Amino acid sequence: MIPRYQRVLLWVLLLVSAVMAIFLIRMRERATDKLQADANAASPLTPPSAMPTSDVVLMLANDTDGSLVNTDRLIALPAEPHARARYLLNQLLAEYAKPGSPHPIAVNAGVDDVFLVPLPAGTTGGTLAVVNLSSGLLQAHPSGIETETMTLLSLIGTLHASMPEVTQVRFLVDGTPRDTLAGHADLTRTYLASSAAPPPPTAEAK
Amino acid sequence: MPAGEVRRVRFRLVRYLSLVVCALAASLSAFPSPLEQAGQQQPTLPPRSSAAVQPQFLIVLDAAHGGADTGAHLAAHLDEKDLVLALSIRLRSMLSARGIPVATTRESDVTLPPAQRAAMANAHKPAACLILHASDSGSGIHLFTSSLPPAQPTTFLPWDQAQAAYLQKSLRWAAEINSAMTHAGVPVTLGRTAMQPLDNMTCPAAAVEIAPLTKDGAMTAALSDPDYQSRILAGLAAAVESWRRDWNAQP
Numbered sequence: 302m303i304p305r306y307q308r309v310l311l312w313v314l315l316l317v318s319a320v321m322a323i324f325l326i327r328m329r330e331r332a333t334d335k336l337q338a339d340a341n342a343a344s345p346l347t348p349p350s351a352m353p354t355s356d357v358v359l360m361l362a363n364d365t366d367g368s369l370v371n372t373d374r375l376i377a378l379p380a381e382p383h384a385r386a387r388y389l390l391n392q393l394l395a396e397y398a399k400p401g402s403p404h405p406i407a408v409n410a411g412v413d414d415v416f417l418v419p420l421p422a423g424t425t426g427g428t429l430a431v432v433n434l435s436s437g438l439l440q441a442h443p444s445g446i447e448t449e450t451m452t453l454l455s456l457i458g459t460l461h462a463s464m465p466e467v468t469q470v471r472f473l474v475d476g477t478p479r480d481t482l483a484g485h486a487d488l489t490r491t492y493l494a495s496s497a498a499p500p501p502p503t504a505e506a507k
Numbered sequence: 508m509p510a511g512e513v514r515r516v517r518f519r520l521v522r523y524l525s526l527v528v529c530a531l532a533a534s535l536s537a538f539p540s541p542l543e544q545a546g547q548q549q550p551t552l553p554p555r556s557s558a559a560v561q562p563q564f565l566i567v568l569d570a571a572h573g574g575a576d577t578g579a580h581l582a583a584h585l586d587e588k589d590l591v592l593a594l595s596i597r598l599r600s601m602l603s604a605r606g607i608p609v610a611t612t613r614e615s616d617v618t619l620p621p622a623q624r625a626a627m628a629n630a631h632k633p634a635a636c637l638i639l640h641a642s643d644s645g646s647g648i649h650l651f652t653s654s655l656p657p658a659q660p661t662t663f664l665p666w667d668q669a670q671a672a673y674l675q676k677s678l679r680w681a682a683e684i685n686s687a688m689t690h691a692g693v694p695v696t697l698g699r700t701a702m703q704p705l706d707n708m709t710c711p712a713a714a715v716e717i718a719p720l721t722k723d724g725a726m727t728a729a730l731s732d733p734d735y736q737s738r739i740l741a742g743l744a745a746a747v748e749s750w751r752r753d754w755n756a757q758p
Contacts, residue, residue: 365646485702
């Protein structure tokens with residue numbers, strides 16, 4: 302025989318449990334409503350501005366005859382110069398990653414950063430571009446004097462064609478100097494993109 | 508004796524002693540040395556002999572890579588370092604048989620840094636340097652000279668630009684190779700590159716990269732093809748012979 306006070310206590314505990322369950326469910330609904338309201342009240346994200354496409358020149362290498370061919374491409378490029386240079390060079394490497402490329406390099410994004418450093422006006426002037434390559438590019442790159450030289454000339458020529466103010470180019474790999482690209486071409490020296498004086502800045506550049 | 512008198516006496520004593528020492532030194536310098544007394548002449552430097560060095564025509568062969576540096580993996584069980592070493596040894600034998608002195612940077616599978624290769628080559632003061640490479644990309648022979656801007660020869664050359672003073676001769680040396688290889692029926696692609704030890708050599712220098720023969724994208728002669736290797740070596744030997752004739756004709 303269960304004593305009376307225990308039965309009363311049981312019913313009280315059940316009642317309290319039910320009230321607590323109803324309270325928690327209600328609190329959860331209110332929290333959900335609040336998050337939903339905050340999400341709706343927030344200002345909508347501005348859509349990404351469509352980058353204007355521009356006609357750029359890619360200097361594509363061909364291992365068969367050792368040539369560099371100027372090829373026009375319509376590519377949307379960022380306006381910011383550093384991002385523009387990096388995106389441009391990665392677009393060039395993407396061309397080499399396509400099947401049947403005459404200069405095959407099996408890597409899509411091999412340029413991590415491009416730093417543009419203005420050179421002192423007293424010297425040759427222009428801009429020094431420091432191209433930071435990824436180690437993945439070096440691992441994927443075929444070994445050979447011709448193929449490595451073509452890659453470097455292709456990167457330098459493409460950069461200079463779209464950014465004529467770039468007169469000198471240096472290469473880093475993962476942020477540190479490296480002796481060679483894949484065992485042959487020298488990465489320790491500064492390459493001259495053009496010995497000619499850079500053009501005067503345009504109104505847009507100002 | 509008072510203290511002041513003692514100091515005066517000491518001062519006089521020191522002054523007399525210094526005078527005596529000076530007089531002794533002057534008298535000694537006035538006398539002839541024992542060597543002159545004996546009638547002997549002072550030893551002098553031997554006269555600088557005008558070394559009449561007859562320059563010797565010598566070729567330096569540099570088989571690239573070696574040891575831990577395998578170079579390109581050309582095929583199964585065929586690394587670039589092994590192929591170029593074998594070609595270097597065969598070419599040395601061919602040139603020696605023609606009476607042409609040859610020095611090689613390596614005769615076995617050893618690791619040599621580029622600076623050491625250049626130093627070994629420069630020490631011989633060779634008539635020409637030939638760097639041998641191999642690659643499985645492209646076709647035929649890739650013939651490279653340094654991309655440094657030409658410079659006038661000076662007494663001291665920057666190590667990383669030493670080849671600049673020899674660039675004109677290097678271009679002529681490359682033209683000899685180009686002509687000989689074309690005559691041997693091997694297509695040649697000419698180029699300029701920045702590469703060590705090529706840029707550090709103080710001699711007419713060219714780098715030869717041997718690639719398979721291809722036609723319309725299909726391989727017609729592999730790097731391991733003995734006939735193809737023989738054609739290349741015959742062409743290189745002919746280039747050295749022609750370079751020696753030009754070298755002997757120089758005043």
